[in-house]
Amino acid sequence: MKKVTKIEENKKANFHGRKLRVAAYCRVSTDSNEQAESLKAQKEHYESYIKSRDDWEFAGLYYDEGITGTKKEKRPQLRKMMADCKAGKINFILTKSISRFSRNTADCLELTRKLLTLNIPVYFEKEDINTGAMESELFLSILSSMAQNESVSISQNGKWSVQKRFENGTFKISYPPYGYDWDGEKMVINPAQAQVVKQIFSETLSGKSSPAIAKELNAGHIPSRRNGHWTSTTVRDILANEKYTGDCLFQKTYTDFQFNRHHNRGEKNRYLLQNHHEAIISHEDFNMAAALIRERAAEKGVEKGSRKYQNRYPFSGKIICGECGSTFKRRIHTCSDFKYAAWCCKTHIEDKSKCSMKFIREDAIQFAFVTMINKLVFAHRLILKPYVETIKSSSSDDAVRRVQKIQTLLLQNAEQRETLQKLMAQGYLDKILYSKEKNELLMKANDLRTEADSLNNRKSEGIHTVTEATALLHFTEKGVMLDDFDGVLFEKFVNRILVKSRNELCFEMKCGLTLTERI
Structure with a gap:
């Protein structure tokens, strides 16, 4: 009878004698001096700790400073670390705690699962968890849920503090809108930008549309807030911003329990602080411009915030270019004294060299639909x-x-x-x-x-x-x-x-x- 000898696997031989490439991830959620010291301490600790091990090779230190842990998309260093893991530059990751890694349960589990598929375990020092040695995600799920609850609690405390400053009028706007600068204490007028704001309101009151105003500003090489391109949306946002009257409306947006931001349409309290700063536009001109915009919308049968506002016509958002994949936009064409509606590829409108698809008349699309439906009526038994x-x-x-x-x-x-x-x-x-x-x-x-x-x-x-x-x-x-x-x-x-x-x-x-x- 033949004798079979079992040779046990050598788990330490996974990297064929090479040192384990170990990286560390650190994060602090604010950019205060205390948190900066905490980040510095974390960085020094992990670098010296990893380099002190003979069987480890220092593979880098990844840290996000002054950034929330509730959304992985907002942490560039975390994304870079994941990319380096996929590239095979890292074999093992150290981090202080689950809450430093992520305060969002779904993100935490998703990240650890992705890393495990790459055979890269994560060690959480505070909780003493090594994901490579875990038989189940249950314990990690519970702890990351606790971290998320802690984040919610901190968020609620922060919201309470901000709301109290809204109520007593002491909230400071550190990032003012186009037309204003921040001098460290209050909003002050930026003379050059204020002239553009006045021009926008003046031309709106004279009957010009937002797209026409945006086109004129771009033709005049006038930079927008971030030295970018003017659009009709940018112009409309300026026309709707009450700050140009010297007033401030606080809590125009809010964050839900999943840390997603929404426009406040009455779900939360809002706070109006009058005469907060120097005005660029009078209340009369601001209200007249708002009334004119509402009047134009009413003439077109458009109600702001409604589904009809988003999809004004049956074809809106539903016609797709077979060449570039862009949606079609409705335009009015004029031929001599005759006007007709047509649908055009957005990419073709912006740059004809990127898409050669030409416009289609609206009545032709409507006729095609009628023909298609009538064929189905005629041959429904066959089709x-x-x-x-x-x-x-x-x-x-x-x-x-x-x-x-x-x-x-x-x-x-x-x-x-x-x-x-x-x-x-x-x-x-x-x-x-x-x-x-x-x-x-x-x-x-x-x-x-x-x-x-x-x-x-x-x-x-x-x-x-x-x-x-x-x-x-x-x-x-x-x-x-x-x-x-x-x-x-x-x-x-x-x-x-x-x-x-x-x-x-x-x-x-x-x-x-x-x-x-x-x-």
């Missing part, structure tokens, strides 16, 4: 009925069976965990083995739930497609042909239009069909 029957029959029976199987497996998993608990309570299992087995079961249960969620999402998408296709079939079965374009029907059935050329449009329907019409 729509078989399609609906096909997607109904292929709706995921296998997925349903798999979800049912997963539910059974989850119940078995829960029973196994309960059995483990009883065995440990009765002294048949020690705590270490119990924790290992329990964590493995928890990970399996998490994987099963993830799979079930994915299958349920696919089922929902299939149900949505069937619903949309059935609705279109029911409409066409009525046998009513369209004589004119119907914007309500277009929005109901069409997801978007892909422009292949000036003569060919592809209507991508909400039911999943793509129907081509030639103009």
Whole structure:
């Protein structure tokens, strides 16, 4: 009989004799002197600690200073460290604590998972957690949730302090709008910029549109706030800013519990402080300009803040250029004394060399839609009925069976965990083995739930497609042909239009069909 000798793996030989490339990540959330000292101490500690180990090679120190930990996107050094990890420059990461790494639970777990897929563990000193040695993410998830709660608490305290300064009028605007400078104590007028602000209000009151004013400022080579390009939006923002009257309206925006910023449309209190600084524009001119803008919007049937304001026409945001992928914009063309609406590729408007797609008349697009719908009405038995029957029959029976199987497996998993608990309570299992087995079961249960969620999402998408296709079939079965374009029907059935050329449009329907019409 042949003898087989098992040679145990040498876990320390993963890097073939090379030293472990170790980096450290540090962060402080404000730029105060105390926090700067803390960052300096962290940097010195990690650099000396890593270099003191003979089996470690110092792979760099990454630190973000005066930056929030609630959003990974706002930390350039963290992003750089992740890029270096992907490039193979780092094998191990040290950090002071979970809260220094991230105060957002989702971000913390996402970052550690990404690093583990690259075989790069993270060691959190304060919590004594090495993600490379963990059997489950449960403990890390709990601790990062605690860090996030701490961040929320700090945020709430900061908001309370700011709100009190709003209420008593002591809040200082350290970043004033275009037309003003900050002298360290208050807002003061910037004479050159103030003249531009006065010009914008004057020309608005004389009847000029925001795009026309922006075009004139760019033609005059007048730089905007950041020495950039003027747009109609920039002009409108100036016309809507009450600070030019000498007043200040505080808390125009707010941050939700997920640290996302929103415009305050009455969800939070606002505070108006009058005569806060020297005015550039009188209240009369400011109010007249606002009234004129509202009047123009009313003439076009546009209500600010409404969905109609965002999508003024049925085609808004729904016509896509097949050449460059940009959306189309509505414009009025004049030919002699005749005016007509047309839709043009935004990229082509800005730079014809980047996209050659030319405009399409609005009435041609409307006619193409009417033709497409009438064809479906005429041939719904040949096209729509078989399609609906096909997607109904292929709706995921296998997925349903798999979800049912997963539910059974989850119940078995829960029973196994309960059995483990009883065995440990009765002294048949020690705590270490119990924790290992329990964590493995928890990970399996998490994987099963993830799979079930994915299958349920696919089922929902299939149900949505069937619903949309059935609705279109029911409409066409009525046998009513369209004589004119119907914007309500277009929005109901069409997801978007892909422009292949000036003569060919592809209507991508909400039911999943793509129907081509030639103009």
